[in-house]
Amino acid sequence: MESTPSAWSDADAYLADLLVGHDAALEEALAAQREAGMPEIEVAPVAGKLLNLVARISGARRVLEIGTLGGYSTIWLARAVGPDGRVVTIEAEADNAAIARASIDAAGVGDRVDIRVGRGAEVLPTLVGGFDLVFIDADKESNTIYLDWAARLGRPGTVIVLDNIGRDGEIVRDDTTDSKVIGTREGLRMLAEDPRFDATALQTVGLKGWDGFALAVVV
Numbered sequence: 001m002e003s004t005p006s007a008w009s010d011a012d013a014y015l016a017d018l019l020v021g022h023d024a025a026l027e028e029a030l031a032a033q034r035e036a037g038m039p040e041i042e043v044a045p046v047a048g049k050l051l052n053l054v055a056r057i058s059g060a061r062r063v064l065e066i067g068t069l070g071g072y073s074t075i076w077l078a079r080a081v082g083p084d085g086r087v088v089t090i091e092a093e094a095d096n097a098a099i100a101r102a103s104i105d106a107a108g109v110g111d112r113v114d115i116r117v118g119r120g121a122e123v124l125p126t127l128v129g130g131f132d133l134v135f136i137d138a139d140k141e142s143n144t145i146y147l148d149w150a151a152r153l154g155r156p157g158t159v160i161v162l163d164n165i166g167r168d169g170e171i172v173r174d175d176t177t178d179s180k181v182i183g184t185r186e187g188l189r190m191l192a193e194d195p196r197f198d199a200t201a202l203q204t205v206g207l208k209g210w211d212g213f214a215l216a217v218v219v
Contacts, residue, residue: 003205005205005209008205008206008207008209009206009207011206012044012046012206012207013207015046016044016045016046016207019046019049020045020046020048020049025075025103025106025107025108026045026048026072026075026076026107028103028106028107029070029071029072029075029100029103029104029106029107030042030070030072032070032099032102032103033069033070033071033072033099033103036070036095036096036099038069038070038096038099039069041069042069042070042072042073043072043073043076043137043163043208044206044207044208045207046206046207047163047204047208047213048072048073048076049076051073051076051077051080051135051161052076052077052079052080053080054133054159054161054215055077055080055081055132055133055159056080058132058133058159059132060080060081060085060132060133060159061081061082061084061085061086061132062081062085062086062088062130062131062132062133063077063080063081063085063086063087063088063131063132063133063134063135064087064088064089064090064127064131064133064134064135064150064153065077065087065088065089065090065134065135065137066089066090066120066124066134066135066136066137066138066146067089067090067091067120067135067136067137067138067139068089068090068091068096068097068100068115069091069096069100069137070096070099070100070103071089071099071100071101071103071104071107071113072103073135073137074087074089074100074104074113075103075104075107075109077133077135078104078107078109078112078113079109081112083111083112085112086112086113086114087112087113087114088113088114088116088127088131089113089114089115089116090115090116090117090118090120090123090124090138091115091116091117092117092118092119092120092138092139093117094117097115097117100115101115120138120139120142120145120146120149121142121145124145124146124149124153125149127153128153129152129153129154129155130153130154130155131150131153131154131155131158132154132155132157132158132159133158133159133160133161134150134153134154134158134159134160134161135160135161135163136150136160136161136162136163137163137164139183140164140179140180140181140183140184140187141179141180141182141183142183143162143183143184143186143187143190144183144186144187144190146187147160147162147187147190147191147194147197148190150218151194151196151197151218154218155218156218156219157217157218158217158218159215159216159217160197160199160214160215160216160217160218161213161214161215161216162187162191162213162214162215162216163213164184164211164212164213165184165187165188165201165211165212165213165214166203166204166209166210166211166212167180167181167184167211168209168210168211169210171184171185171188187214188201188214191214191216195219196218196219197216197217197218197219198216198217198219199214199215199216199217200214200215200216201213201214201215202214202215
């Protein structure tokens, strides 16, 4: 089969059907997001399941998410931490947060989720540390700010997932003028050079095109 975006998407759909299946609460959260006209930038179903598994494998009970959007990934994370766990999620837009709140509550995990409304750079200094896992999926221009706070609010062993590092391969361009690519490159360089992190990164292809994520641990 030829490697094309259409083929990537078809393979992603096959894997999602096989390994994730249908989930009414998650599908309703996406429907609410679509109805509200939010951008379709949530994680793919297989990536949501991956976040859930990483949280469970690491034994995370306190999770920080930067970038709530419609609450799709938040639901995956809230399910992972269990009834005694907690997810703190930050969303810059109040309208988005309200829709996410309704979807998260409808999914039956509302008591585990604390939504903080505001810009990440303003909300992060108000949080109490000790997070076991940090998922960063917000404005790419602020990646270094978010990574710095992930280290500050984490501990040795805290897992960090930095989303959307592929950027259609543009990350290799030193001459890029795209602020999202520049922010991604700066975040990756920070993970490489800052002694607080040990990290790797993977490219992915699928429903979201040519993308990827970085996985790090606080040392």
